[in-house]
Structures are given as C-alpha cells and as structure tokens.
Amino acid sequence: MEWLKNQFSKELWSPYFAGALLGIVGVLAVALSNTLLGASGGFENLAGILGQAVAPDLFDNLYFNFVMPPEITWQVVLLIGVFFGGLLGALSSKTLKWRFLPEKQWGEIFGTQRWKRWVLAFVGAIILEYGAGIAGGCTSGLAIAGGMLLAPAAFLFMGGMFASGILVALIIYRARY
C-alpha cells in the first residue's frame, strides 16, 4: 500500500506505463462513447463559438458550419477534463506552481525574458493549430486516436510531424543539437 502511494506521487511515471494506460483510455472512448480522443478539435469548436459571436459573416462558411460546428461538443468537454486531469497530476506529485517560463532548457536557448516565451507560444500555437486543421487532427486526435484504428492518415501525419519537427529543432538548437 505504501509502495503504491509512493509510485502514485512520483513526478514522472515510466512513459511506457503511462502510454499503456492511455491506450486503455482510448479503447474506453470508443467503447463507451463511440468517439475518438482529440485535443485540437475542441479549440476549433471554441474558436467557432467566439468567431460567430464577433464576426458572423467571416465564420459563416463550410468549415465552421459543418466540419467544426461552433458548439460545446464532446471534444470541448474532453478538453476541460484534460485541463483538470493535468492539474490533478501535478497536485499528486506536489509540483503544481505558477510558471512563466519552462524549465532550464528554454533559458539556455532563448534567455529569461518572458515576452519571448509568450510571443513564441502564441505564434507557434497558431501554426500548430492551423496544421492540425489541415491534416484533420493533432498528435492525440489523429496520430494516436487515428493510429489506434490503423488510419493511413495518422501515419502520414506522423511522418510529416517528425520531419518538420526535427528540422525546426535542428535550426533552433544548431550547435547544441
């Protein structure tokens, strides 16, 4: 029992173990709700809600009317769960605290100014979400959830993701690669 408690409050689990449990969550999502896990889709639903409130003409198109309907979907609720799940995870290992910058590796490359992180996070996230929109999913929604069903799209996406990710990391880290 004590051992179990210690394992539970560890900051990091073996990624194999956490991954295997994720697989079970993925199976449950299909078995119980007949839906696939996914993260980026929820953001697009939320963007649709915001957009139709602010600029209804601009958002009155095929994509936001049918592909990503502007409503509180299953994916949006999942996102809320993911947020609190991450919070619980951090609480369980007592590592929860406000951070304005990632841990030390970021500082070695970009320095300690906060605005750099915020600008890069904002711009990078736009790029990321845009790519996810084109491909039809993100790491969780397409690569993992699609891969589970052996969807060809998932493996094409993973190839593209790692190819450009490696290239961009190479450019950012250059000599320290």
Place this chain on the structure above:
Amino acid sequence: MINYILALFLGLFFGFLLNKAGLTKYHKIVNVFRFTDLAVLKFMMSGLVVAMIGLYGLRDLGLITFPNIPATYVVGNILGGLIFGAGMALTGY
C-alpha cells in the same frame, strides 16, 4: 448528457497521464525532435499498441463498432503534419 460526463472523466485520465508522462513540459516535447529524450515516442507507441490490440480484439468479438476513422487525403495529411511539427517544435506543446 451521459456522454459529456464520460468525456469529462476520460479527459481527466488523459490529462493526468500526459502530466505523469511529462508531456506537459517544454523540454520533453522538444527533445524528442533532438533524439535526446524519446518519452513522447514511448508514450505514443505504447498507447497505440495497447489500444490497437484492445480495439481490434473487441471489434472481432463483436462488442464494439468503430467510429469514422480520420479521413485520408494524402497531401493534406502530410502538409498538415509538416506545419504542425514546426509549431510543435517551436512551442513545446
């Protein structure tokens, strides 16, 4: 309604596991692209293997049916992946 409650709980587990695997950290995400820390790959691949066995096993037993699988449109999937990967390496999300 029950579906939304399920989504909330599945999300809780999902987020918890992401946190425990360290995938909520900048350096974990970026380092997979530098080949210095493969936690992202280990996490993804073990998840895939378990879920593939589970899903195909349950389907063959006739217990579940598959939802629509993500559409395949080769150029879009690859192009989206390329853009996505660049954003991922920049932000570490």
